[in-house]
Amino acid sequence: MQRITQRLQRDRAASQGSLMPFVTAGSPSIEATVATIVALDGLGVAAIEVGFPFSDPIADGPVIAASMDRALRSGTTVGSTMQAIGRIRPSVGCGLIAMVSMSIVHRHGGTEFVRHAHDAGFDALIVPDMDVDAADQLLHEVDRLGMGLALLVAPTSTPERIRAITGRCRGFVYALARAGLTGASDAPPDVAGTVAALRAATDLPIAVGFGISTAEHVRLVTRHAEAAIVGSALVRAMDGDAATAHERARAFIHPMMAACRSVRD
Numbered sequence: 390m391q392r393i394t395q396r397l398q399r400d401r402a403a404s405q406g407s408l409m410p411f412v413t414a415g416s417p418s419i420e421a422t423v424a425t426i427v428a429l430d431g432l433g434v435a436a437i438e439v440g441f442p443f444s445d446p447i448a449d450g451p452v453i454a455a456s457m458d459r460a461l462r463s464g465t466t467v468g469s470t471m472q473a474i475g476r477i478r479p480s481v482g483c484g485l486i487a488m489v490s491m492s493i494v495h496r497h498g499g500t501e502f503v504r505h506a507h508d509a510g511f512d513a514l515i516v517p518d519m520d521v522d523a524a525d526q527l528l529h530e531v532d533r534l535g536m537g538l539a540l541l542v543a544p545t546s547t548p549e550r551i552r553a554i555t556g557r558c559r560g561f562v563y564a565l566a567r568a569g570l571t572g573a574s575d576a577p578p579d580v581a582g583t584v585a586a587l588r589a590a591t592d593l594p595i596a597v598g599f600g601i602s603t604a605e606h607v608r609l610v611t612r613h614a615e616a617a618i619v620g621s622a623l624v625r626a627m628d629g630d631a632a633t634a635h636e637r638a639r640a641f642i643h644p645m646m647a648a649c650r651s652v653r654d
Contacts, residue, residue, distance in 0.1 A: 390537035390560040392512050393484035396435045397561060397594040397615040406611020406649035407435035409596055410642055411488065411620035414439050414473070415465025416456035417631040423473050424635035425627065426481060432639060432646050435616060436484030438515060441470055443490045452621040456628070467497060471509040478510025486537070487511045491519040500530040513537025513560050521550075524557040531559055539563040539596070544583045548590070555591035562587055564614065565599045584613040604648040611649055619645060 400407045410429055414422050426437050440453065442460040474485060487506045494502045494516060506514060513536055516524075524540060531538045537560025542551055544565060555562055564583050580597050587595050597610045598618030610617040619642070626641040627634040 390513055390535055393436050393486070393537055394560050394594060396484065397596075400435065400649070401594070401615050406607065406614075407596075407616035408607065408642070408645055408649050409436045409438060409484075409486070409598075409616045409618045410434055410623050410638075411438040411440060411453075411598075411618060412627070412638070413442060413453060413456040413460055413624055414470040415442055415460030415463055416624065417459065417627065417629065417634050418463065419465055419469055419473050421627070421631040421634040423477055425638045426477060426485070428635040428639045429642055430481045430483045432642055434483050434642065434646065436486055436512070438486045438488045438618065438620070439470065439474065439511075441467060441487060441489040441493055443493060445490075445492075450621055452625050456624045467493060467502075471505055474511060475509045481510075484512045485510060486513045486515055486539075488515045488517070491516050491523065494519075494527070499526055503527055503530045503534065503536065507534045507536055511536070513539065515539045515541075515563055517541050517563075521553050521557060528557060528559075537561065541565055542583070542587060544580075546586075548586065551586055551590045555587065555593065558591070558593055561594040561596050561615070562591060563618070564595050564597045566597050566601060566610065580610055581613050604644040607645045608648040608651065617645070617649070 397407050412422055412425055429437055442457040442465050539558055539561055540554045541563045542554050566580050584595055594615040596616035596618050597614045601617050601619050602622035607617040623641055626637050
């Protein structure tokens with residue numbers, strides 16, 4: 390957890406934003422995922438979210454849902470994803486976050502999944518469909534291992550719900566830029582109100598996702614929050630030839646890193 394939290398705080402102290410890209414494990418191939426993580430780490434991203442493919446994604450829009458379907462069809466599993474992360478963790482300096490459905494966590498033993506993720510080299514978990522109270526089942530192991538755990542906060546959340554969610558987060562909070570499904574959007578994100586409501590409830594760093602798809606979006610988000618999360622737009626950019634997916638990912642993320650550095654200009 391400290392790897393991520395300290396980086397977000399350090400960037401903020403330097404008047405910079407942080408970037409947390411999302412990739413789907415196994416799309417377009419598990420080797421492309423590995424190469425992309427290494428490439429984006431080289432650009433200086435704060436952390437990378439690695440989505441575990443799931444057959445019935447809850448909040449994912451068509452781009453990520455299709456990428457997960459391709460990954461599952463190609464044979465990507467929880468085990469192969471863990472092995473891939475374990476293989477590259479010693480050479481990757483940025484934070485690594487497992488983005489995983491509660492169904493997968495539950496099927497693999499709950500706290501046992503947390504231990505496996507930790508041992509593979511993940512620093513934190515995001516469980517987007519986890520009920521607030523269900524987080525209590527994992528927190529003991531998360532805290533014992535010093536991992537992060539981020540739950541999602543919607544822009545429509547009440548102050549009471551915000552307090553309940555943030556009280557169970559470790560490391561950072563995942564704020565939604567808009568309600569609905571994931572997916573690239575042309576609309577500029579308006580997150581000032583959501584971030585202000587979270588600041589009133591927690592001192593944890595805030596990362597904002599859903600619909601963040603351009604360098605300008607990243608700049609607007611990181612005016613208020615510590616980090617911007619880019620998912621569907623990056624997954625779509627990586628679609629195609631697996632051998633060069635990491636190059637497309639690097640080219641797509643590069644201007645967003647520049648936007649993070651210019652957020653206070």
